[in-house]
Amino acid sequence: MKFFSRGMVLFFAGTCWIGLGNYLLSSPADPNDAAQASLGKTIFDARCSPCHGISGKGDGAASALLNPRPRNFTSGMFKFRSTESGSLPTDDDLMTTVKNGLYGTAMSDWAPFITGDSLKAVVNYMKTFSARFQNEKPHPVHISSQIPSSAASIVAGKKVYAKLQCANCHGTDGAGAGVIAKDFKDNWDFETNAVNLIEPWTFRGGSSARDIYLRFRTGVDGTPMPSYAGTVSEKEMWDLANYVVSIGRKPVWKMNENEIREFYAKLDAQAKADPVERGKYLVRTIGCASCHSTYTDDLRLVEGTQLSGGLTFDLYPFGKYVARNLTSDMETGLGNWTDQEIKRAFTQGISRDGRKFLPFPMAWPAYASMKEDDQNAIVTYLRTVPAVHHKIPDPEKPNIFSYLWGKFRMLILKERIPSPAYPMKEATEQQPVSQISPSATKNFAARADREKEARP
Amino acid sequence: MKKILKWIAIGVVCLIVVGFIAFLYLIPPFDMLPREAFSQPHAAAVASSLDKINDPVERALAKRGQYIMSISDCNGCHTPQGDQGPNWDEYLAGGAKFEMIKPGTAHSRNLTPDKQTGLTRRTDEEVKRVLRSGVFHDGRIFEPTFMPWPAFTNMTEEDRHALVTYLRHIKPIKHDVPEWSPNSSAPLNSFYPYDYAEHEKKK
Numbered sequence: 001m002k003f004f005s006r007g008m009v010l011f012f013a014g015t016c017w018i019g020l021g022n023y024l025l026s027s028p029a030d031p032n033d034a035a036q037a038s039l040g041k042t043i044f045d046a047r048c049s050p051c052h053g054i055s056g057k058g059d060g061a062a063s064a065l066l067n068p069r070p071r072n073f074t075s076g077m078f079k080f081r082s083t084e085s086g087s088l089p090t091d092d093d094l095m096t097t098v099k100n101g102l103y104g105t106a107m108s109d110w111a112p113f114i115t116g117d118s119l120k121a122v123v124n125y126m127k128t129f130s131a132r133f134q135n136e137k138p139h140p141v142h143i144s145s146q147i148p149s150s151a152a153s154i155v156a157g158k159k160v161y162a163k164l165q166c167a168n169c170h171g172t173d174g175a176g177a178g179v180i181a182k183d184f185k186d187n188w189d190f191e192t193n194a195v196n197l198i199e200p201w202t203f204r205g206g207s208s209a210r211d212i213y214l215r216f217r218t219g220v221d222g223t224p225m226p227s228y229a230g231t232v233s234e235k236e237m238w239d240l241a242n243y244v245v246s247i248g249r250k251p252v253w254k255m256n257e258n259e260i261r262e263f264y265a266k267l268d269a270q271a272k273a274d275p276v277e278r279g280k281y282l283v284r285t286i287g288c289a290s291c292h293s294t295y296t297d298d299l300r301l302v303e304g305t306q307l308s309g310g311l312t313f314d315l316y317p318f319g320k321y322v323a324r325n326l327t328s329d330m331e332t333g334l335g336n337w338t339d340q341e342i343k344r345a346f347t348q349g350i351s352r353d354g355r356k357f358l359p360f361p362m363a364w365p366a367y368a369s370m371k372e373d374d375q376n377a378i379v380t381y382l383r384t385v386p387a388v389h390h391k392i393p394d395p396e397k398p399n400i401f402s403y404l405w406g407k408f409r410m411l412i413l414k415e416r417i418p419s420p421a422y423p424m425k426e427a428t429e430q431q432p433v434s435q436i437s438p439s440a441t442k443n444f445a446a447r448a449d450r451e452k453e454a455r456p
Numbered sequence: 457m458k459k460i461l462k463w464i465a466i467g468v469v470c471l472i473v474v475g476f477i478a479f480l481y482l483i484p485p486f487d488m489l490p491r492e493a494f495s496q497p498h499a500a501a502v503a504s505s506l507d508k509i510n511d512p513v514e515r516a517l518a519k520r521g522q523y524i525m526s527i528s529d530c531n532g533c534h535t536p537q538g539d540q541g542p543n544w545d546e547y548l549a550g551g552a553k554f555e556m557i558k559p560g561t562a563h564s565r566n567l568t569p570d571k572q573t574g575l576t577r578r579t580d581e582e583v584k585r586v587l588r589s590g591v592f593h594d595g596r597i598f599e600p601t602f603m604p605w606p607a608f609t610n611m612t613e614e615d616r617h618a619l620v621t622y623l624r625h626i627k628p629i630k631h632d633v634p635e636w637s638p639n640s641s642a643p644l645n646s647f648y649p650y651d652y653a654e655h656e657k658k659k
Contacts, residue, residue: 062605065606105609106588251614257513281610285610287604290606359494359541360532369499411480
């Protein structure tokens with residue numbers, strides 16, 4: 001009995017070890033795959049994670065201020081494909097996106113930096129974030145032979161544009177101001193806009209007739225832009241694509257003197273007519289939210305705190321200043337400030353109660369050169385930001401002795417005073433955005449050599 | 457007589473000490489200066505004359521870029537700090553130091569069109585890539601808290617083009633800025649603008 005049990009134990013343990021051994025030996029079935037996976041991860045972590053996040057959730061350190069937001073790869077949904085609506089993109093689609101970038105968004109063109117095997121490795125690594133890639137296959141659309149653009153084709157295309165009611169979203173003139181094109185949200189719950197079809201250099205998926213054909217043939221998954229597969233004939237689709245190409249206007253870098261003057265006058269008029277849009281543009285490009293938001297210890301903007309304040313600036317020896325709540329909350333925000341008071345605060349650095357701000361960190365001396373219309377636009381936009389109740393502490397001034405001592409060190413001893421303006425802690429998700437590890441590249445180079453030798 | 461001299465001496469010393477403390481307390485006189493003392497030099501520095509540009513299209517673009525520059529805070533980081541605030545003679549010449557244990561140390565870079573040390577070394581596309589995606593000419597991505605590109609990326613491509621056109625027409629200044637170094641051994645994070653001593657040393 002005793003013997004048996006010991007024997008059983010040994011036997012059992014033995015099988016386990018053999019099993020485990022087999023497992024260990026078999027899991028990196030192909031050491032090359034492991035090398036590729038590690039190269040893919042290294043590139044992704046260095047080049048893509050600042051936006052797409054280490055775990056591919058689209059929540060990288062820079063993501064919270066970008067519009068549109070970086071893609072969340074775990075959802076397995078992609079906008080720019082040559083495959084049927086709802087289907088996965090092909091590897092070629094993904095590689096084209098990575099090589100060319102998505103125009104008009106922060107997604108960069110990586111062609112100068114990531115090529116050949118590295119490109120394949122990073123695309124394969126990206127695909128591991130969603131289980132869809134293991135379980136499903138992409139269904140490429142059949143692209144009929146292209147009909148070259150001609151006057152007749154464009155006229156026909158215009159009729160298709162009307163028939164399919166593209167104007168509802170993209171506007172009759174294509175400028176993106178359709179009747180129902182308001183407050184669009186995508187499937188990830190972020191804002192999206194009906195693209196302005198007369199600015200072809202901003203088409204994320206490319207501006208050739210073929211690219212445009214693919215966009216409405218396959219739809220832009222995850223957004224209100226539907227697929228028009230089967231609604232009209234293939235010829236009509238090419239006509240429509242040719243029409244959309246034909247309505248593109250000149251970009252400023254191709255305009256002549258008169259055109260550019262008229263264009264800038266038109267922009268000014270538009271800004272005046274739609275101050276909310278202009279204000280939003282200014283607030284986003286100047287980056288008010290990059291200070292007026294709350295950050296975690298490892299320097300990540302807390303989602304949803306945009307413009308509600310919270311970042312602390314330790315401006316030794318002047319004290320600690322906290323970026324304030326700019327939302328329309330009555331008690332803690334700008335809700336019951338007058339327009340004049342808000343403008344005075346960000347252009348002259350004088351608070352509502354008369355307290356004067358330092359000329360940093362907020363660059364009110366720069367905002368002072370803003371045109372009156374633009375100042376008004378910013379105020380108008382800030383009033384539309386949903387109110388967030390977030391009480392901001394008043395600045396913390398040091399006591400007089402440490403203030404004087406700090407000034408003495410700074411001005412007389414000319415010491416370099418480390419001022420931890422941002423909270424300090426080791427970034428956890430944020431890898432050093434530096435070089436690709438040489439070992440990973442070496443492994444991969446070795447593999448490529450082996451492959452070359454294996455070939456006849 | 458001697459007594460009086462002694463008291464005068466004491467009085468003078470006291471005055472000097474009090475004066476020195478008052479000086480320390482009040483300098484830089486942020487609260488006492490009128491607000492225009494800050495905004496006017498800024499506006500003047502940005503408003504370099506663009507009339508000498510011959511091509512009218514280029515001039516219109518540069519003017520638009522000038523306005524964008526004047527309302528953005530590129531100066532805050534890219535113009536070196538002197539004792540009394542930005543040193544406008546070195547408009548956009550770079551050099552402020554940014555360091556964190558992780559990821560490392562960066563210096564704001566020289567944006568003037570200097571051939572050896574400035575932006576002339578970069579193509580338009582390379583400068584735009586920085587402002588669009590934070591990607592440097594060697595493929596490295598900038599720390600978003602060092603160089604706030606996630607805000608600038610929201611600019612339209614046309615405005616970005618205008619801004620770059622403006623940068624091509626400002627006064628060139630030779631100022632070599634140290635390259636990026638990862639994982640510095642800096643004891644603390646530090647952030648602009650108090651880098652006086654560092655800047656003095658370089659001069």
